[in-house]
Amino acid sequence: MGWLRGDCVGRGSFATVNLAVCSQFTTPTVVKSSDVFSSSSLKNEKQVLDRLGLCPEIIRCFGDDYTTENGEDFYNLFLEYASGGTLFDQLKNHGGRLPESDVRRYIRSIIRGLAYIHDKGFVHCDIKLQNILVLGNGDVKIADFGLAKRTEEKQSMCECRGTPLSMSPESVNDNEYEPPADVWALGCAVVEMVTGKPAWNVKEGSNIFSLMLRIGLGDELPEVPNELSEAGKDFLSKCFVKDPRKRWTAEMLLKHPFVADNTLSSKTSSPRCHFDFPDWVSAGTASVPCSPESVEWSEWKFDSVRWSNCTSPVDRLRQLVTDKKPNWSESDSWCLVSRHQRTV
Structure with missing residues (x-):
């Protein structure tokens, strides 16, 4: 699938969301990407959405692929674009x-x-x-x-x-x-x-x-x-x-x-x-x-x-107890709570 990564519309610690430009997409689409080593939750999202099928109250998934950009391997998930945010x-x-x-x-x-x-x-x-x-x-x-x-x-x-x-x-x-x-x-x-x-x-x-x-x-x-x-x-x-x-x-x-x-x-x-x-x-x-x-x-x-x-x-x-006050200043950022934490 040939597509171009457009403007960033969202960002977290382990994933980014960009507008996706592709002639195959008939509706506005975004691409949600993470590096391959941190992509387990994105792959789970793809599997669940595929099994759920179409529902007017659930965001649509248009497929996935892998890319290599600047020497890094990425897993990409293509989703319906919601222009009103969250x-x-x-x-x-x-x-x-x-x-x-x-x-x-x-x-x-x-x-x-x-x-x-x-x-x-x-x-x-x-x-x-x-x-x-x-x-x-x-x-x-x-x-x-x-x-x-x-x-x-x-x-x-x-x-x-x-x-x-x-x-x-x-x-x-x-x-x-x-x-x-x-x-x-x-x-x-x-x-x-x-x-x-x-x-x-x-x-x-x-x-x-x-x-x-x-x-x-x-x-x-x-x-x-x-x-x-x-x-x-x-x-x-x-x-x-x-x-x-x-x-x-x-x-x-x-x-x-x-x-x-x-x-x-x-x-x-x-x-x-x-x-x-x-x-x-x-x-x-x-x-x-x-x-x-x-x-x-x-x-x-x-x-x-x-x-x-x-x-x-x-x-x-x-394990979650801490005397150090965490920094929650970044919306939807992630906090390491144990060295074995699995990020999503």
Whole structure:
């Protein structure tokens, strides 16, 4: 395939995203590239997207190839171009908060995509605003399947994956990454869109270990925004259920009035069934920066990671303890948490 690498539209520590110019592409396309030795997550993304097939709520893949540039070998993945950036970009462009009507519209599409992914036998494992792309017409699509896995696929207790601020209790406690974990992360995304803050209030300078303890231990749940409608609060109560067996599925959430009815009244509640639990009463914690554009945001924002070489869940957490304050100033950068870390 003959193609040219265009302008850079995104960059991480181990991958770059450029516009791709090729006569064979009938739609705007980007090429996501990494050196061959660090390309395992890109290859996993290609395999998962191929198996998922076409879905209106999932970013399209147009193929892959290898190139040698300036003496280095690269693996390249060709993907649908989203000119609107990510939902995280949209959040920043709107001053750190999105109107609830927009939140409901975006979440409706994301849930449809998740329901499709789960029905096909996969788990995304890293749902967050940075991994939801916005097309030029305003539609959103789920992207970045580098951490995705098959449902019920066995994995070592020595490996963790995902973004800490969006991790579910069962992922922290039992290293379990199944469809309910994506639903929990979806709830975290709703909170962030409404408030401009992550679902967990994190003090400046906090480390990952202290965050994991809060997620995995005790009865504390993410704080539900007061400014959200009653239906929105009820929707989050179905996402933020500690027991993954009692958490609503993506298919169930599609029928929730918060996303199912465009003329939703703030007093509407969700359908009643055995999955319906009492509303959660929020427990206040320390305040955090109110805007993702603030300096403090970059101080405590944790990115997607895959950790390995730990002997137990407790040891996994202890390995993350550090007295040195990390630099989170680069969005979607990576932090080395052990010398055996596998980057994604």
